[in-house]
Amino acid sequence: MTAFGAFTRAAVAVFAFVAMVAAIFAGSNYTTRFYLADIAERGQSTLRLSVAGLDGVLSRFDYLPGLVAEDPSTRRALTEAGQTGIVQKANSDLRTIADEAGVAELFLLDRDGIVVAASNSGEPDSLVARSLGYKPFFARALEGAIGRYFALDPRSGSRGYYIAAPVQSADGIVGVVAARVDLDPIESAWTSPVDEILVLDRNGIVFMASQSDWLFRSLKPLTETARTAIAGTRQFAGREIDTLNAETFVRGGIPLIAVEDGKKVTEFLIQDMAIPDTDMTVSVLSRTDSARNQAFIFTIIASLLTLIAVMFLVFLWQRRARLLERLMLQREAHDVLERRVAARTASLNEANARLISEIAERRATEAELRKTQEDLIQAGKLAALGQMSTALSHEFNQPLAAIRSYADNADILLERERYQEARDNVGRISSLTDRMAEISKHLRTFARKPDEKTEAVSTGAVVRDTLDLLNSKISASGVDISVSVPEPDICVQAGHVRLQQVLVNLVSNAIDAMRDIPDPVVSIGVDRAGNAGEVTISVRDRGPGIADDAAAQVFDPFFTTKEVGEGLGLGLSISYNIVKDFGGSLRACNHADGGAVFTVTLQEAVPTGQSHDDAEILNATRVAAE
Ligand code: ADP
Numbered sequence: 001m002t003a004f005g006a007f008t009r010a011a012v013a014v015f016a017f018v019a020m021v022a023a024i025f026a027g028s029n030y031t032t033r034f035y036l037a038d039i040a041e042r043g044q045s046t047l048r049l050s051v052a053g054l055d056g057v058l059s060r061f062d063y064l065p066g067l068v069a070e071d072p073s074t075r076r077a078l079t080e081a082g083q084t085g086i087v088q089k090a091n092s093d094l095r096t097i098a099d100e101a102g103v104a105e106l107f108l109l110d111r112d113g114i115v116v117a118a119s120n121s122g123e124p125d126s127l128v129a130r131s132l133g134y135k136p137f138f139a140r141a142l143e144g145a146i147g148r149y150f151a152l153d154p155r156s157g158s159r160g161y162y163i164a165a166p167v168q169s170a171d172g173i174v175g176v177v178a179a180r181v182d183l184d185p186i187e188s189a190w191t192s193p194v195d196e197i198l199v200l201d202r203n204g205i206v207f208m209a210s211q212s213d214w215l216f217r218s219l220k221p222l223t224e225t226a227r228t229a230i231a232g233t234r235q236f237a238g239r240e241i242d243t244l245n246a247e248t249f250v251r252g253g254i255p256l257i258a259v260e261d262g263k264k265v266t267e268f269l270i271q272d273m274a275i276p277d278t279d280m281t282v283s284v285l286s287r288t289d290s291a292r293n294q295a296f297i298f299t300i301i302a303s304l305l306t307l308i309a310v311m312f313l314v315f316l317w318q319r320r321a322r323l324l325e326r327l328m329l330q331r332e333a334h335d336v337l338e339r340r341v342a343a344r345t346a347s348l349n350e351a352n353a354r355l356i357s358e359i360a361e362r363r364a365t366e367a368e369l370r371k372t373q374e375d376l377i378q379a380g381k382l383a384a385l386g387q388m389s390t391a392l393s394h395e396f397n398q399p400l401a402a403i404r405s406y407a408d409n410a411d412i413l414l415e416r417e418r419y420q421e422a423r424d425n426v427g428r429i430s431s432l433t434d435r436m437a438e439i440s441k442h443l444r445t446f447a448r449k450p451d452e453k454t455e456a457v458s459t460g461a462v463v464r465d466t467l468d469l470l471n472s473k474i475s476a477s478g479v480d481i482s483v484s485v486p487e488p489d490i491c492v493q494a495g496h497v498r499l500q501q502v503l504v505n506l507v508s509n510a511i512d513a514m515r516d517i518p519d520p521v522v523s524i525g526v527d528r529a530g531n532a533g534e535v536t537i538s539v540r541d542r543g544p545g546i547a548d549d550a551a552a553q554v555f556d557p558f559f560t561t562k563e564v565g566e567g568l569g570l571g572l573s574i575s576y577n578i579v580k581d582f583g584g585s586l587r588a589c590n591h592a593d594g595g596a597v598f599t600v601t602l603q604e605a606v607p608t609g610q611s612h613d614d615a616e617i618l619n620a621t622r623v624a625a626e
Contacts, residue, residue, distance in 0.1 A: 009318075016310055024303045031298045033252050035291035036269055040254065043271050043286035046195045051273045051282045054199070057186055058161055058275065062146065064101050065165035065177040068094070068108075075167055077117050078110055078175040090117035091128075098179070104160065105180040111173070113138050125155040132178075136233055137164040141176040148278055150183075150207055152216070154237035159183040159208060183208060196268065196285040199275075203230070205241055207280065213261070217244040257285060396439070399432040406432070439568060454582055456491040456605035457499055459526040459537060465496075466503040470511075477511045477520065484525040492535045492602035494582045499600075502578050502586070505571035506539040506598045512562065513543030513596060529601055537600040545590035554588055 077090035113133020140147030147164035268285035514520035560569030
């Protein structure tokens with residue numbers, strides 16, 4: 001997870017939170033206004049009904065004072081008050097009319113404002129003889145107009161609506177007729193649970209109210225002038241008018257009033273309407289808390305729904321982001337894999353190319369080697385052939401030249417009839433041809449099959465047979481033979497006759513090497529070699545040893561240091577090949593105490609019995625030994 005991702009998510013969360021708070025605030029205001037408009041509409045209808053009701057009640061009695069004023073008996077009660085029975089009749093008439101019309105009080109005032117007759121004359125709280133000239137309705141009526149006035153009646157404590165009309169005579173206005181309508185019953189009908197209904201006078205004093213606590217209290221502080229006027233008219237029966245703890249204000253175009261009642265502040269939406277033909281105003285105060293509650297609940301629900309929607313969107317966005325991130329990681333991993341594969345493939349291709357070039361190089365080297373080998377073999381063959389040709393031509397040319405010479409001599413001797421000498425020459429020719437036949441026989445041994453079978457051959461028997469074969473030569477040379485053969489006998493893997501041929505060659509050479517040596521001794525030893533399973537047969541003489549320059553060539557065919565006619569140079573070469581055919585080796589070295597040592601190394605074998613095969617090789621061996 002990247003730091004950037006976490007930062008983005010935190011920023012989005014903060015943004016969402018701020019947006020939600022703002023949305024709640026704005027939504028709350030908006031929905032409050034919506035619900036307030038609803039409340040205002042309801043309040044307006046309450047207001048219209050209240051005003052219509054009040055107006056209906058008040059205007060119902062508008063006609064009454066004027067009508068009473070026009071009655072001649074009313075006028076007479078003013079103008080002829082001194083006459084007996086006139087005032088009594090007026091009192092009686094007023095009572096009758098008041099009862100029939102349904103007004104609380106009906107009374108007649110003279111021009112000085114003194115009540116001369118009243119519907120309740122004779123009763124304890126009757127207004128008769130009281131002066132009401134200070135009442136505004138009186139002054140108005142004296143001006144010839146309809147006087148209207150609202151005031152608290154100090155006697156009954158009830159709110160009254162006063163209507164006054166002038167009593168006209170030929171001399172002008174002689175008095176005033178006034179009616180008082182009791183307003184208390186109207187107020188008791190205001191029982192709205194949500195709206196408060198107020199009737200305010202021109203000074204903003206609550207004259208009627210659905211809530212009695214607010215009665216005779218002003219919404220705004222009264223001016224001193226207003227206070228003096230109120231005191232003068234005793235409108236509120238001398239009650240002290242205190243100010244309601246209220247504050248009017250406008251919010252969002254909606255007029256509001258906050259009223260503190262004790263510790264609690266209640267907010268209302270306020271709507272006013274004047275009562276026609278009066279200086280009174282009806283106000284309807286509608287509680288706003290229900291609107292606020294509704295708006296709050298609506299906003300909370302809307303906000304929660306919005307929050308859920310936002311969370312869902314954020315969830316989708318995060319899921320998408322995670323998916324994209326995973327895809328990106330997968331793509332990266334894929335790219336890395338591809339790069340690795342490409343790198344590996346490249347190194348493999350490189351290694352492959354290297355291998356191919358190495359193989360090609362090796363093949364070329366091998367081919368070159370083979371060619372070199374073939375060339376060498378060819379050269380070796382040619383060299384061997386050349387050597388052989390030289391030796392053979394030497395070996396054959398000498399006897400042939402001798403034969404030619406002997407033949408020519410024999411011819412001459414026969415011509416001269418020297419037959420005995422001629423016979424000698426022929427005899428020499430014969431012996432020379434024998435020698436050539438011997439060479440030929442030796443050469444034939446090279447043509448033997450190399451894969452003739454080997455068997456377990458007794459070393460003791462081979463040494464014994466070899467010495468038997470060379471008996472005459474040993475005797476003639478006077479060589480002492482020392483044999484050291486272990487008991488019990490050791491067998492080696494070889495061919496009896498061929499191994500005997502090898503030993504005959506070696507012993508014969510040893511005897512030849514000690515021709516000029518006094519007390520010549522040939523030592524023959526059979527022993528188990530250092531390497532397990534190997535047996536050595538050594539032939540040691542006390543001669544001059546092998547010359548340094550001859551050491552490398554002693555096993556070459558036709559290499560000989562002997563006089564012509566004494567050696568063919570084939571013995572060691574044949575022996576070497578025979579031992580090699582047995583799987584063994586033939587080595588030559590000089591002994592530390594002088595003389596040459598030829599060692600045949602062969603594999604030891606389990607004895608099985610002797611076979612006497614290869615008569616031809618045996619014969620050849622004998623010939624070589626002689
Ligand atoms: P040849 O005996 O006909 O010469 P060989 O192959 O048997 O042929 O021997 C080759 C040569 O090896 C000899 O001419 C001689 O020079 C050398 N040689 C062989 N045996 C001995 C030996 N015991 N001491 C010294 N030289 C030897």
